[in-house]
Amino acid sequence: MSKIIGGREAVPHSHPYIAYLWINTTEKTKKKCGGFLVHEDFVLTAAHCWRRSITVILGARDIDEQEMTQQVIPIRKAIPHPYFKRKSFNDIMLLQLEKKAKLNAEVSLLKLPSGHSQVTPGMVCSLAGWGCIDQNISTSKLHEVQLEIQKDKECLSHFKRPYDSTTKICVGNPKEKKYGLQGDSGSPLVSKNVAQGIVSYGKMEGTPPNIYTRISSFLCWIKTTMKLFKLQGQD
Incomplete structure (x- = not known):
């Protein structure tokens, strides 16, 4: 999914865990994803964001500006889930950074859920x-x-792909024009300062509900x- 529709500009550094993935690709369309810092040297994101060359940018507000708060770190290793299938199953990936991020007010970790959460x-x-913040309007x-959060039956009736409620979350009220799309792939769904989901996929037009990877699984x-x-890395 690459848009946030129906949202608003975030207060600067109010999401200090968020990561922008600068993806070098030979494709005609620009590829971009989000992610989030879960350890000083690991970012969690969606497996379908995988490409051979990814650079992580932390501490950013305006990605087109060279801000003093930004930390630009290449990745050492991209580790998609071993049983990932394109946008359908196990859409989760760890990015090991070349060096540890410096934690501060603008760059911090996001908690993972507990097993029963x-x-x-x-x-x-x-x-x-x-x-994007509107159809074809980028920011x-x-x-x-x-x-x-929606009942599982909303996604079961909305998608032809198999929907497994043990590993996926159905997100976004169909009656509201609020949702995330492709450029937001890999970004975290957060509840009470805990990451619960990862943006995975939805309909091409983006209408909710959309499907997120359930992190607790x-x-x-x-x-x-x-x-x-x-x-x-210690060897």
């Missing part, structure tokens, strides 16, 4: 990203939107993978 229909969560400034993989690659 769940979002339920009717809950309102936040999403931030640098996607370089970080925007945010509030989105409502992948905690074991996230923690095991970070530990493994941190140890390898």
Whole structure:
């Protein structure tokens, strides 16, 4: 998904965990994604954002400006989930940074959920990203939107692809014109300062509901993978 529709410009650095993924691609269309810092040297994002060359930008408000708060860090390793299938299953990826981010007021970690933590229909969560703010109107400034969790049946009836409620979250009220799209892929769905979901996919026109990866289902993989690659980096 690459737009935030129906949102507003975010207060500068009110989402200090957010990461902009600068993706070098040979494709005609520019590829961009979001992500979020979960450890000093790891960013979590969507697996469908994978490309051979990715640079992470932290601490940004306006991505077109060279701000003093920005930390630009290449990635050492992109680690998509081993059972990822294009935009359908296990759409989650860790990016190991070449060096640790410097944590401060503009750059900080976002908490992962506990294993029993769940979002339920009717809950309102936040999403931030640098996607379009209206159809075909792009922005370089970080925007945010509030989105409502939906019942699983909304996504079961909305999509032809298989929908597994144990690994996915149905997000966005169909009656409201508020949603995220492609440039926001990989950005976190946040509830009470905890990451609960990752923007994954939706309809081409972007109308809600949309589907997010359920982070709590992948905690074991996230923690095991970070530990493994941190140890390898010490060799």
